[in-house]
Amino acid sequence: MGLKRPTGDELARAIAERTGHVFSDLRLLETALTHSSAVRAVANNERLEFLGDRVLGLIVADMLFRQFPDASEGEIAPRFNALVDARTCAQVGVELELDRFVRADAALKARMRGSGGNYLADAVEALIAAIYLDGGLEAARGFVLRLWQPRIHTVVAKPPNPKSELQEWAARIGDARPEYIIDRREGPDHEPVFTVSVRLAGFEPASGTGGSRRSAEEAAASAMLRREGVWEAQEGAP
Template identity: 75%
Template sequence: MALKRPTGEALAGEVQAKTGHAFKDMRLLETALTHSSAVKAVRNNERLEFLGDRVLGLVVADMLFAQFPDAPEGEIAPRFNALVDSRTCSEIGVEMELENLVRADATLKARSRGLGGGYLADAVEALIAAIYVDGGIDAARRFVLRYWEPRARMVVAKPPNPKSELQEWIAKTSDARPEYAIQKREGPDHQPVFTVSVRVDGFAPSTGIGGSRRAAEEAAASAFLLREGVWPNQGSAA
């Protein structure tokens, strides 16, 4: 049974523990944690997500510029791209357990539970913006550094392309090709949720969920690569 979503002071306390920021404007915090798919929501976090994406980019660029003073642009740019990628934001949302705090369509949350997804990436970016508006750039920087700085020194060539990597892995041993098929399409037109399966001869199928067909196909390929041990399953950061 899912835990009841906290509100008011309980919500503010949980967010402060996860971000280090004590919100003065609770209405702003509630907006940051309300996805556009939430039933009967008067406001949602789309505008904050737009701003948060820009604040995140500035803070991460500044962080990398300071951390790697001798690195050329061609070395730090891939790190930047990976750190601000939606998959990283989604991963951080899972680490923060934001799925328990975000208002969103129940079907979307249920089918994405524990796997991240676009709505969590949106919430992370919106939360960055809300902290920036509520407490200024220094408060936003402290939050970003808390979660992004430990990831900054990871060896990063480029964000993984699971569909390409799955195809390349299969091609080493056979001429089979992955076959993707939509199993379900749920949710409203403005916020669809796709469930896609990938099948490869000789292997059990894998499924993935995403807010677009492409995202769901990538999730299915990722699940396949993790299950077969092609990608190490490192779990969340401690």
């Protein structure tokens, strides 16, 4: 059984240790960390997520504008897109251990454990909005810069398309084409989780999960590419 999720002052102290911001409005903090899937929740973080996405975008755009004064829009736009991407937000959520503090459906959290998941990305954006509303733009800026500035030199080449790469690899080694099959669809309509397997003649199937059919297919293709050593040899994929 996991540790009990902290609330009230205990939650505020834990979040302050991770963000550097001490909340005056604890209800705002609780709302930021309440996912729409949470049972019996009076309010959830969807509106805060909407605002936080825009606050994050403003701060990151300003950071890049100042950091790269001679770069063209075409040079900084891909970096911006990578920094505000949901995957980056989910990574930040993992670093902050927000899974310990987010109130969400237990089954949803269990399915996403270890991969970050959309609910953590949502929580990070909502937390940014909550800090902004509670302490102003500079408080939000301090939080974002501390966690996003170290990522500013992250490789921004367009990420590989695993489905396309799997299809190209399959064509090089034979005539078979990858086939994707939905094994399961779980979760509520607003937060579905798909499990998809990819099958290729002559190879064991590989599976992946995601919040959409497309993302699950990409995860399955990635799993096969890694298992067969294609990305390690050719792409340096983790």
